[in-house]
Amino acid sequence: MEINERGHLQIGGCDTVDLATQYGTPLFVYDEAFIREQIRALHRTFRELGVNYEISYATKAFCTMAMCQLAHQEGLTLDVVSGGELYTALKAGVPAANIRFHGNNKTLAELEFGVASNVGIFVVDNFVELAALNDIGQRHGKTVQVLLRIAPGIEAHTHHYISTGQQDSKFGFDLESGQAERAMAAALDAESVRCIGLHCHIGSQIFDPSGHVAAAELMCELYAAGVRMGLPFSVLNLGGGFGIRYTQDDHPTPVADYLGAMVAAVRKEIDRYGVGMPSIWIEPGRSIVGAAGTTLYTVGSQKVIPDVRNFLAVDGGMTDNPRLALYDAEYVAVMANKMAERAEETWTIAGKCCESGDIVVRSAPLPEPQMGDILAVLATGAYNYSMVSHYNRIPHPAVVFVRDGKSRLVVERETWEDVVRLDRPLEAE
Ligand code: LLP
16 A cells, blocks of 8 residues: 555555545546556466466456456457447457357347457357357358356355356356256357357355366366367366455465466366367456455544444445445455544444445544545455446446556546436426
8 A cells, every 4th residue: 555745545656635636536546557467467477387378357347448448458358248348348449359258148139239249259158048149140141159158066165146156056057967068069060159168157256276276177078078079179268256355364365376276277187188288268357456446435424323333424335335235345444634643443434325234344443534534445446336336326436547646537427417317207297
């Protein structure tokens, strides 16, 4: 954490209190150099491991045109899961060939849009989608390139809402019951589909590589079966899910070690089956943008309940950060304008929404707070802006990128007018 001579929190060389004044709050501040360095470190690791690879940025973590452009500039492909994410990526100027279209229920309109736009790869989730894509490909006179998403039956050690690899999951072809093998046979038969490999993703915010390694081993066996079946396989996509540090109690494995363990497992297994080494693909979201983001709020009211709890309220809440309400997530908060002052009491940071579950940080030791202070919540770069809501008709916050002492607005703040823009009032009688 950078602190400047005014005793203020600084990010990317910018004083956060000045940012709050200039752009208003709540404000998402992203450290652009930090994001670029996370990506470059992944490239370096793969190059050192000496494998063919692709890194796909999971845009769901934070999907705006500027972020899609940044990821593209840094040599990433993009993982999108909806027509809206696809549209954002295309609008940002990312070539369709570099886009991978995921999702367990892409609508026919989304599939049509994807095929018509020449999306590079569809990650097919189920038999219904495989048949639909084959039809659409035929109609458009195109061969659609796909990966098959497999549910490998691996329990990831994370919150059950963000665990996806287990057998009882809505995602992917089930390995255990033989669905995965049948999907490979169906893909081989589908004339307008060319299946170039397999995909799995076991969950998110995972700290220990053992689940990814176990999944990689199972996937290699299936991959080898696909090669023997005659599928033109060259890709094994092992998903994202690498955990980050939200508080000092979090001890995630460094991503480089993760990748080392995954690649070693694939090398060993693939060798056993005697097929060629696939290109290893990953699709991280959180580990690229999570720690790069900070939310700035203006402090408002407080309520001290003697011997019970101190509540401090900010001008946002579950509308810009629903992660405590959804996953019991923990965050660190600091007083951005009082970084040199000692913490006096512990505060629970509440939002301004009309419900008790609207808490952003359960426990934050802070210096004596006053209305108008600027509170910073750290590591809010992933799945915060992307999960904003209009609950209580609260406008969406603005987003800025900061770098070398300069800030750029990349998403404007909504106004109350924006909030009612799509409403159609009843006509006067
Ligand atoms: N690939 C697939 C197929 C995914 O479903 C996900 C995340 C990722 C990649 C990226 O995972 P990451 O590297 O970011 O962990 N809203 C939740 C997280 C949901 C994750 C959904 N899928 C949260 O706030 O924690």
